Amino acid sequence: MSDGDVLVANHVLDYPYARSVGPVLGAFFTALSEGRIVGVEGSDGAVIVPPTEYDPLTGEDVGELRDVGPGGVVTAWSWQVAPGRKHHLDHPFAWALVRLDGATTAMLHVVDAGDPGAMATGMRVTARFRPPAERRGHVLDLEAFVPEPDGGGR
Amino acid sequence: MSGAEAGTQPVTVLETPIHLDYVFTPGIAQSIFLRGLARGVFLGQRCPTCGKVYIPSRGSCPVDGVATDEVVELPDTGIVTTYCVVNVPFAGQAVEIPYTCAQVLLDGANISFMGLIQEVPADQVRMGMRVEAVWVPPDELGPSLASVKYFRPTGEPDALYESYEEYL
């Protein structure tokens, strides 16, 4: 049988998952829907963002929720030259690990910087939230980070 | 918490829909089987080691782990090895209840597959009953099991239990 005789068919999988978030991530998503960002105190006093139910490095219990940001520092970044079909921005953007003010760990998100020349490790960025009516308690309520004016981009 | 102060509802559930697109191939052996259905014939494959005939074949003998390269055309006739009567309605149901779903062992095959049994009341279907395939009209045939409309009794005497007990 030649390859031409082998059947092919388009096949779609849809998983309509709705996940319980629990008290810790629930507080994080609730805060995002209000235009705020919260982390949680780790076992050694570090502030982990996004908050986790346990200290990811020691496995110990975590402490109180703490407000962080909205500004922060880029600790690593890469440049998405062409957005993929699942990405929420329709133009080139940066992936970044952002350590928010008041946080010890960095969170993965995107920086809507316009141009890779605007990006640099160590630069300051600040959160850009969607308008309140569009928020739904989701990580993309924080639409993107954007460079702070004179924030150290190159 | 400030969430309550601000009047927003605490978030308890996160919706994370996932949509994935594939271009699926059933492989060489199953393509042969499906193309057979599109012609209105059952095509199985024989194991060169144990001689068993599989339909549909996935390309290998699941006992011996060797390729089943020889294509075998099987007749439309076979026997009901076992069956169940569906009395419960469910979403997307295409057949009126009660109806009978059976494992059919085609003559010359060494494995049964599932089919509907019709043209006989559900309470008269039995193990060992001789049946034959009823195909959809020629212009509706396609590379799908939907080409087999159902199986119906042939009226021949029932097969002896010993002739199919290995396939239960």
Next chain:
Amino acid sequence: MSAPARRPVAVVSFAQARNVRREASRNEVELLMPVVSEVFAAIGASKDDMGFICSGSTDYLVGGPFSFVTALDAVGVWPPRAESHVEMDGAFALYEAWVLMQEGAIDAALVYSFGRSSPGDVTEILALQLDPYVTAPLWPSPVALAALQAQALIDAGEATEEELAEVAARNRSAARANPNAQVVSDASPEELLADEYVVAPLRRHALPPITDGAAAIVLAAGEKAREWRERPAWITGIDHRIETHALGCRDLTRSPSTALAAERAGLFEGPPVDLAEVHAPFAHQELIVRRALELGDAVTVNPSGGALAANPVMSAGLIRIGEAAARIWAAESERAVAHATSGPCLQQNLVCVLDASDGAVVGGGA
């Protein structure tokens, strides 16, 4: 620190499918069956000799449920066999088989893995291995995350784009000698630097190809290993370690899980290795793994071309073990290390030390 003496178990046979961008006609069973046949035929063994079967695969790749169960048709599991499966690279399935063989009840095991990345979008599918609450909804591809890691390495002064091009050029040039390689090239690092960025700072050449493939290995213990292979590749130590999924909690420029697995596998005890097969899908990751494994300049790294020459998801790690073992059989190596990785940015790592002598069996994760 060394664990108690272990039962000598060796890699005695290895086979892989020719790695291709798209296996258009064969399904998983049809892809795997000739590989399993070959891995047995090479040593005159049969499935009846195998006391255990362990496989690595993921159903998300082809979008069909329980493909790891139907894949058993490629082996033939009647009468019923002792079997297990991991939703991971086959290297981790090999670890499970090795652990079981330490009990002493069985003398041989078949390990296999398979995966076709072509039916779906593998960069989307691999995003599903990330945290589903705060990370996966952003749909970062493995390339995007690896690029973050590469930039961190560059910012730390530990790599340059030129060095990434050198890694890619060396691997793809070495792949000329590998008949199963998918991407081979004699392009110089300078030529490669003309490539476009995919996700900066990673250019096309620093990425692995998208590959459909399958692989199989036979493990055997003691005398059985010597019966099947004149010069078995003894596993003197094997261990794997994982790091947190929270990328922002990791130092992406280091691989502490690789270093710890290497220590626990006894890599730093005994004579140095002369050969390494490292599973570094992205060019900069070879630099990170080399450092964690403390590989000196005298060590031959990735004579097969590594994952930059062919990256069959779920098999590329197992293939590293097979490639390293094959060089011990051929007396091209006395002591080798194979490495396998899983997850984003080298999240989880396995280290397997192989030796031409079974006298060196000392380590092994406990």
